[in-house]
Amino acid sequence: xxxxxxxxxxxxxxxxxxxxxxxxxxxxxxxxxxxxxxxxxxxxxxxxxxxxxxxxxxxxxxxxxxxxxxxxxxxxxxxxxxxxxxxxxxxxxxxxxxxxxxxxxxxxxxxxxxxxxxxxxxxxxxxxxxxxxxxxxxxxxxxxxxxxxxxxxxxxxxxxxxxxxxxxxxxxxxxxxxxxxxxxxxxxxxxxxxxxxxxxxxxxxxxxxxxxxxxxxxxxxxxxxxxxxxxxxxxxxxxxxxxxxxxxxxxxxxxxxxxxxxxxxxxxxxxxxxxxxxxxxxxxxxxxxxxxxxxxxxxxxxxxxxxxxxxxxxxxxxxxxxxxxxxxxxxxxxxxxxxxxxxxxxxxxxxxxxxxxxxxxxxxxxxxxxxxxxxxxxxxxxxxxxxxxxxxxxxxxxxxxxxxxxxxxxxxxxxxxxxxxxxxxxxxxxxxxxxxxxxxxxxxxxxxxxxxxxxxxxxxxxxxxxxxxxxxxxxxxxxxxxxxxxxxxxxxxxxxxxxxxxxxxxxxxxxxxxxxxxxxxxxxxxxxxxxxxxxxxxxxxxxxxxxxxxxxxxxxxxxxxxxxxxxxxxxxxxxxxxxxxxxxxxxxxxxxxxxxxxxxxxxxxxxxxxxxxxxxxxxxxxxxxxxxxxxxxxxxxxxxxxxxxxxxxxxxxxxxxxxxxxxxxxxxxxxxxxxxxxxxxxxxxxxxxxxxxxxxxxxxxxxxxxxxxxxxxxxxxxxxxxxxxxxxxxxxxxxxxxxxxxxxx
Numbered sequence: 001x002x003x004x005x006x007x008x009x010x011x012x013x014x015x016x017x018x019x020x021x022x023x024x025x026x027x028x029x030x031x032x033x034x035x036x037x038x039x040x041x042x043x044x045x046x047x048x049x050x051x052x053x054x055x056x057x058x059x060x061x062x063x064x065x066x067x068x069x070x071x072x073x074x075x076x077x078x079x080x081x082x083x084x085x086x087x088x089x090x091x092x093x094x095x096x097x098x099x100x101x102x103x104x105x106x107x108x109x110x111x112x113x114x115x116x117x118x119x120x121x122x123x124x125x126x127x128x129x130x131x132x133x134x135x136x137x138x139x140x141x142x143x144x145x146x147x148x149x150x151x152x153x154x155x156x157x158x159x160x161x162x163x164x165x166x167x168x169x170x171x172x173x174x175x176x177x178x179x180x181x182x183x184x185x186x187x188x189x190x191x192x193x194x195x196x197x198x199x200x201x202x203x204x205x206x207x208x209x210x211x212x213x214x215x216x217x218x219x220x221x222x223x224x225x226x227x228x229x230x231x232x233x234x235x236x237x238x239x240x241x242x243x244x245x246x247x248x249x250x251x252x253x254x255x256x257x258x259x260x261x262x263x264x265x266x267x268x269x270x271x272x273x274x275x276x277x278x279x280x281x282x283x284x285x286x287x288x289x290x291x292x293x294x295x296x297x298x299x300x301x302x303x304x305x306x307x308x309x310x311x312x313x314x315x316x317x318x319x320x321x322x323x324x325x326x327x328x329x330x331x332x333x334x335x336x337x338x339x340x341x342x343x344x345x346x347x348x349x350x351x352x353x354x355x356x357x358x359x360x361x362x363x364x365x366x367x368x369x370x371x372x373x374x375x376x377x378x379x380x381x382x383x384x385x386x387x388x389x390x391x392x393x394x395x396x397x398x399x400x401x402x403x404x405x406x407x408x409x410x411x412x413x414x415x416x417x418x419x420x421x422x423x424x425x426x427x428x429x430x431x432x433x434x435x436x437x438x439x440x441x442x443x444x445x446x447x448x449x450x451x452x453x454x455x456x457x458x459x460x461x462x463x464x465x466x467x468x469x470x471x472x473x474x475x476x477x478x479x480x481x482x483x484x485x486x487x488x489x490x491x492x493x494x495x496x497x498x499x500x501x502x503x504x505x506x507x508x509x510x511x512x513x514x515x516x517x518x519x520x521x522x523x524x525x526x527x528x529x530x531x532x533x534x535x536x537x538x539x540x541x542x543x544x545x546x547x548x549x550x551x552x553x554x555x556x557x558x559x560x561x562x563x564x565x566x567x568x569x570x571x572x573x574x575x576x577x578x579x580x581x582x583x584x585x586x587x588x589x590x591x592x593x594x595x596x597x598x599x600x601x602x603x604x605x606x607x608x609x610x611x612x613x614x615x616x617x618x619x620x621x622x623x624x625x626x627x628x629x630x631x632x633x634x635x636x637x638x639x640x641x642x643x644x645x646x647x648x649x650x651x652x653x654x655x656x657x658x659x660x661x662x663x664x665x666x667x668x669x670x671x672x673x674x675x676x677x678x679x680x681x682x683x684x685x686x687x688x689x690x691x692x693x694x695x696x697x698x699x700x701x702x703x704x705x706x707x708x709x710x711x712x713x714x715x716x717x718x719x720x721x722x723x724x725x726x727x728x729x730x731x732x733x734x735x736x737x738x739x740x741x742x743x744x745x
Contacts (some may be wrong), residue, residue: 003441003469005316005389006056012049013385020044020384028383030376035428041387042427045395053314053392062285062309066105069098071256073109080116089116089275090264097279097287107136111146117276123153123160125276203362204236204474209509211361211477218372220479220508227503229673230710233486234474234497239363240328241444241470241493242321243268245285245313262446262467269293271444271468271492285309301327304397311396315389317469318441322433323393325471326426329365334429335422337369367473373436377534386434394427437469439533440476444468444490447718470495480533481510482517482525482541487675487711496713500673510539517541518670556587557629564629587627594620595634601641610648617642636665640680643687652691659684678707682718689725694732701726 004010017025026032027040076091092113099106114129130146130153138146199205208231210224227233246261266273267289277287278294283306288294298306301324305312312320326334361367375383445464472495478486487500488511503509513533515525522545529537556565559582563575571587573580597620604613621638628635639662646655663680670676681704688697705722712719 003316003318003437005319005385006314008052008056009314009389010385012052013388014381016044016049016388017381017384025380025384028380028387032375034375034432035424037383037387038390038428038431039424041384041391041431042394042424045388045391049388049392050395053311056314057310060310060313062283062313064100064282064284065098066100066103068256068284069095069100069105069109071095072098072258073105073112075258076109076112076116080112083119085116085120086275087260089113089120090260091258092116093275093277093287094264097277097284099279101281102136104137104139107133107138108142110136111138111142113276114146114149118149118153120275121156122275123156126153129276201360202474203360205234206232209233217479217508219477221477223503223505223507223509226505227499227509229499229501231499232496232713233499233509234495236363236472236474236495236497238442238444238470238472238493238495239365239368240321240325241271241468242317242324243271243468244317244466262465263287266446266467267293267492269297271490273446280306282306283309285313308393308396311393315393318386318434318437319389319393319430321437321441321469321471322390322430325365325368325433326429331422331426333365335425337366338425338429338432341369361474361477363473368471371436371440371471371473371476373432374439374534375432375435378435378438382438383431383435387431390427390430390434393430394423397423397426437471440471441469442472442475442495444470444493444495446490468493475511478509478511480513480529480535480537481539482512482515482537483539484510484512484516486511489712489716491715498711498713500675500711517545522546555591555629555632556584556627559627562630590627591634594623598634598638598641601645605641605644605648608648610645614642614645614649617645631665631668633665633669636662636669639665640683643683647687647690652687652693655687656684656691656693656696659687673707673710675707675711678704678711679718681707682722685722685725689729694729698726698729701729 005013024040024044028037072091072095076088076095079085079088079091092109095109096106096113099109110129110133114126114133117123117126117129127150130150133146134143199207199209202209202211205221208223208225208227209221211219212222213219243263243266245263246257246259263285264277264287267277268286269288270293272289274289277289278291280286280288280294280298280302286294286297286302286306286309288297304327305320305324308323312323329337443466446467448463448465467490470493475488475495475497478497485499485501485503485507486497486509489496489498497511499509513529515528517525520528522542526537526542529535556571557563558565558573558575558578558580560580561573561575561578563573563578565571565582566574567581567584569584571582571584597616601613601616601620604610604616617638621635621642624632624635624638639658643655643659643662646652646658659680663677663684666674666676666680681700685697685700685704688700691697701722705719705726708716708719708722
């Protein structure tokens with residue numbers, strides 16, 4: 001898990017914990033003070049641990065390496081030669097991140113990336129890279145190439161009326177940034193644009209929500225009026241977010257990795273996707289979509305994190321996020337808030353009740369600090385690991401840089417005791433936030449992007465990947481339900497919460513923390529929620545599943561009569577006239593073998609071996625229907641992959657037939673207006689569009705737009721792509737009138 005430190009560090013902490021005397025372990029009990037716990041860990045940090053951390057950091061270098069720049073440039077050239085332009089752009093960006101500013105090598109990389117952007121039709125960005133190449137000293141002997149490309153770009157832009165120039169989206173505006181003036185007015189204006197009335201106590205939420213408090217539920221949000229399906233309820237910029245890194249070793253004798261991850265596809269500050277990233281001037285890890293994002297990141301937190309890059313990779317995302325939280329708040333505010341609630345036992349209910357009554361609650365540090373950390377419920381050894389990690393980080397921090405931040409007092413003759421006291425506050429705050437993230441961290445997810453230009457990428461992926469770890473103080477007020485009435489989506493660092501069904505006045509507004517009723521069994525959900533969030537879920541979905549239940553296996557069917565099977569270790573046919581029995585383990589092994597074959601077929605599709613994949617999948621389907629229920633999700637997956645395989649082969653009609661069967665199964669499992677069905681309909685719209693099936697494509701586009709608007713809103717990228725497809729179809733000869741999708745805010 002990227003949230004935690006490397007396993008070597010965890011093992012070191014475990015060994016150290018096992019050797020601690022009981023009197024030292026008592027400092028991490030449920031009644032212990034967090035500052036005492038941090039100071040105890042600081043005293044336990046010895047040279048042995050520091051040497052281990054140094055060793056781990058050596059394998060995670062984030063320094064600029066000219067050899068890596070040359071390697072990635074050559075790999076980018078190979079992709080460019082194969083016309084894999086997106087992959088080439090990403091590899092050139094990797095090369096640029098390792099290049100030394102002001103050298104010919106980095107200038108050539110910018111020029112090469114500009115060529116890729118030209119072929120992709122990104123003419124404005126191409127011009128920017130040409131300018132950067134010249135700024136870094138592009139050699140005179142080669143300048144004729146980029147000058148010709150520059151002229152061609154200008155001509156293309158002139159012909160298109162400059163429509164290719166990228167303008168910043170209003171969705172990317174940080175509405176809760178305290179440096180923006182006046183922030184409250186900007187937030188109000190933006191919410192009005194989104195047809196959301198501003199909530200006077202929850203500036204990031206709709207006025208249809210009210211915050212209440214109870215001993216059983218804590219703070220929670222309730223509908224103060226009837227809410228329609230698709231209504232936008234919360235729009236919140238993350239207080240803090242950290243992109244999830246790839247911790248593969250680099251440098252030394254290791255081979256540089258050419259795999260493309262989210263770190264290569266998204267800005268490390270605003271989390272917007274792009275291809276023309278700019279590196280930090282000093283390290284090779286941090287990459288930004290614009291000079292503004294790079295400058296803002298440096299000013300607010302990267303000025304400290306830059307020199308700690310390897311250590312932060314080793315100590316994990318939770319440690320990194322906790323440090324960034326402290327840096328964003330500033331030493332002065334952290335000290336003030338932390339001193340007010342140093343004893344977590346006295347903090348909990350008084351502060352929480354106050355924020356639920358009459359205080360303004362928004363995405364700021366004071367609100368974030370009131371989120372529960374549950375130190376009294378967390379495992380003592382886990383607290384020791386977090387404390388030792390925090391102590392190791394503080395040992396490496398440059399304290400002079402911290403006290404020079406905007407929020408701190410001007411440097412003066414600080415005493416050593418004052419410096420120690422401040423460092424104890426910083427370390428204790430990092431420890432507190434690490435514990436807090438255990439049950440308040442929000443994964444920012446994105447649809448996996450295709451970057452290889454293979455034929456398989458003609459159909460949109462519907463798989464999500466975790467992009468970043470973030471904290472949203474307002475979103476965190478929503479309690480969990482395994483049957484939520486909201487859906488959460490992300491646009492950069494902004495979380496959008498919408499009602500996924502009608503919510504009646506007085507009903508609690510809830511969302512799913514991960515274990516959804518339709519995706520996970522009752523016992524598995526309960527265990528996950530107890531282990532991570534420290535509560536027993538009593539939502540409607542869990543209540544209905546409690547008590548004696550029929551030991552029926554709806555995933556398997558009888559091979560003789562296709563009726564459902566029931567039982568525990570031995571399964572019996574549900575059809576009383578059939579006497580067939582089979583051991584569950586036998587069918588489980590058969591299912592696992594089938595899943596492995598399906599995975600091989602998926603890999604063949606990715607490698608453009610569609611004929612082989614379709615043959616394998618056809619055999620898999622024949623076997624699957626013999627022992628799996630007709631609505632088993634693996635059968636739906638096989639139909640989905642068959643659709644992809646046929647799309648690669650150009651048989652759009654057959655692809656559409658397969659995908660429609662997959663959609664039937666997904667609808668049966670998740671519901672007709674579910675996000676899962678919306679994504680499947682999007683893929684079907686692509687296939688029908690590419691196959692020139694105009695009538696079916698148009699009706700499918702309208703259905704997909706309706707569902708995706710409910711969950712994502714009208715500004716979402718997928719919704720916009722559907723709109724572009726519909727516009728294109730309406731411009732075809734013979735298409736009269738227009739079909740409009742239902743309007744949703």
